[in-house]
Amino acid sequence: MNKQSHNKLVSFIWSIADDCLRDVYVRGKYRDVILPMIVLRRLDALLEPTKDAVLEELAFQRDEAGFTEWDETGLREASGYVFYNVSTWTLQKLKDTATNSQQILQANFEDYLNGFSPNVKEIIEKFKLRSQVRHMATKDVLLDVLEKFTSSYINLTPFEKEDPEGRKLPALSNLGMGYVFEELIRKFNEENNEEAGEHFTPREVIDLMTHIIFDPIKDNLPPVMTIYDPACGSGGMLTEAQNFIKDEEGAIKAMGDVYLYGKEINDETYAICKSDMMIKGNNPENIRVGSTLSTDEFAGKSFDFMLSNPPYGKSWSSEQKYIKDGKDVIDPRFQISLKNYWGVEEEADAIPRSSDGQLLFLMEMVSKMKPLHQSTTGTRIASVHNGSSLFTGDAGGGESNIRRHIIENDWLEAIVQLPNNLFYNTGITTYIWILSNNKTANRKGKVQLIDAGQLYRKLRKNLGNKNCEFAPKHITKIVNTYTNMSVAEREGEQDIAAQVFDNADFGYYKATIERPKRLKAQFTNERIEALRYDRVLQEPMQYAFETFGDSIYNNIKQYEAELLAWCEKNELNLSSANKTKLCKPATWAKHLRLVTNAKALQNVFGDKLYTNFNDFKTEVDAEVKAQKLDLSASDKKAILNAVSWYSADADKVIKKVEKLSGDKLAKLLAHLDCEEKDLADFGYYATNKKGEYTVYETESDLRDTENVPLKDNIHSYFLREVKPHVNEAWINLDVTKIGYEISFNKYFYKHTPLRNIEDVTKDILDLEQQSDGLIAEILNLV
Known part of the structure; x- marks a missing residue:
């Protein structure tokens, strides 16, 4: 179907909607009638030439063969298709015999629909056509719609035909049907201020x-x-x-x-x-x-x-x-x-x-x-x-x-x-x-x-x-x-x-580049006070403590309603789990315990500043043990985190020191595919001749990734592109991932060089003649 025929058919079908369905349906709902009627007329027109043969086969099965259930094979052979209609009606006959009674037309139309083979009935059900027929009959437009779709001036079949004046009406192929469908959907949705949503393939x-x-x-x-x-x-x-x-x-x-x-x-x-x-x-x-x-x-x-x-x-x-x-x-x-x-x-x-x-x-x-x-x-x-x-x-x-x-x-x-x-x-x-x-x-x-x-x-x-x-x-x-x-x-x-x-x-390999954690540590009142509040609940807990004082630790339930009301008023939008946590005595007891123990440690360490976190942790561990403080491993970690911070001039934080020799060293070298002298590039730093290697804690805020082409070697890339700039970095191969992406811009982009400044200046000055001297003044050329 050419574009002219396509546009003509779409316009005709759209006119059906506009002429017959206006005020009966909103424009966005025209599709509920138009689309199923197109399909129905398409099927109906194909079955018209073999209607008598189907009825003869039906009569034979019923009267001579005595079938109680229809033999679908015989009916399909009679119709010439894998579908059929055993009613006496066609859409043309429905239109030609229609009276002024919409109720009779509706009954005949439904009888016609009921005569279709099961595979067409499923299509009718998907379109919800029966309810549309009843609605059109109620609104007295069913006959008008029927007259439009049985017009001899449109062709909804996959075969070429002529109109009453002898002009050719091109066939409507499946693809042509798709074009019509897409265009109608687009028009219907535009009328209803909706997005089309379909991506019909040209x-x-x-x-x-x-x-x-x-x-x-x-x-x-x-x-x-x-x-x-x-x-x-x-x-x-x-x-x-x-x-x-x-x-x-x-x-x-x-x-x-x-x-x-x-x-x-x-x-x-x-x-x-x-x-x-x-x-x-x-x-x-x-x-x-x-x-x-x-x-x-x-x-x-x-x-x-x-x-x-x-x-x-x-x-x-x-x-x-x-x-x-x-x-x-x-x-x-x-x-x-x-x-x-x-x-x-x-x-x-x-x-x-x-x-x-x-x-x-x-x-x-x-x-x-x-x-x-x-x-x-x-x-x-x-x-x-x-x-x-x-x-x-x-x-x-x-x-x-x-x-x-x-x-x-x-x-x-x-x-x-x-x-x-x-x-x-x-x-x-x-x-x-x-x-x-x-x-x-x-x-x-x-x-x-x-x-x-x-x-x-x-x-x-x-x-x-x-x-x-x-x-x-x-x-x-x-x-x-x-x-x-x-x-x-x-x-x-x-x-x-x-x-x-x-x-x-x-x-490409997504290689993770690590750098060592460097921490300073110091007990200060400000850092200890931060332990009083849960990180997620800091704002409401701080309000509660500042408002109700130490009594909050023993009487949280007494203040629960007032505290939750304050949260609502300040639009904190806490989840139910966090509301429960906020008003739970165990939450407040935990943070009071952290503050109390941190202050006990502060009494010993004072405000001494440590630049070596490893020494600091060792001394804290010893003091906790000496004072028999009530601290779990997570409590101690919370205190250490609260009183320490990253500093580039602090010593590296050691994670572990392990001895690597014999089979263990050989397996590691094989695993990393490197020589012993290269172990530092993978996070193992030699500390002495006994085969002891230090592994440092990593600083997540300094962690970076590099995309290394699969054809490149990660270690070679690291030595070439990373090591010269960050000498203490190493590669964490255990978390290396492999990715794939395809970029057309990368492979087909053609760079267009910028024009030189002299040419640009000349063009600007040429425009000066059309101005009042402002450009030369702006460019400081006068």
């Missing part, structure tokens, strides 16, 4: 995806092909893929059968998709409704090809309970294991943040790749994503681990960057990921990045956010660049760029 993008998926193996297609879309929408990507394979005029002609599978969460789009599967002769039972992430509808099944445009930037928090139980992933589709820095296989997080689940759809497809022992071609995947799939998530996080899982298994063949404003309801940059578990020899261990962001032609008129499109020559250029695995430099403004990388080029 025809040329689907064309590009099908070429990329099928062209490389066009001479080796499986005899039976299965195609799956886990977010199938109205089914356009599935049916266009089928058309691409089966079209005799195309470059590819499948010799065997093609089976389509899909799942869609939106009832309306599911109903449209299922109706088109029935029209095309595909098995509608292979299209399922519901959340792909919540339920593995096709568990145990694998597919030859998968194409999808999953939702991005959409929260999946409501589906988390089906995927995770606490921190444990319970859905095998999203369970992966990865090797840590030391090469040990571990379960890994493969769950992205709850605000964006698009990578989970990719994992769903990866989980359904066909093993090579089952197929000579394996599985090929094309999936549309926004930029966040490329780089969001830190090393060790869900998004990064998913990228790592895919790249380290050598499934990622290429990523194509698309132009902005190519889609109808989003202007952001989008990317097509191409995956295969059967790479050709020249692609093994490689990933191709193709920047086609400047390859487009402008539309004469915007369609929503869409203001550009791919021309056929653009698709050919992208496909050739991909197929030939070309490397290309962008030469013109509207040109393509491409580069090929090793898998490891996208990976």
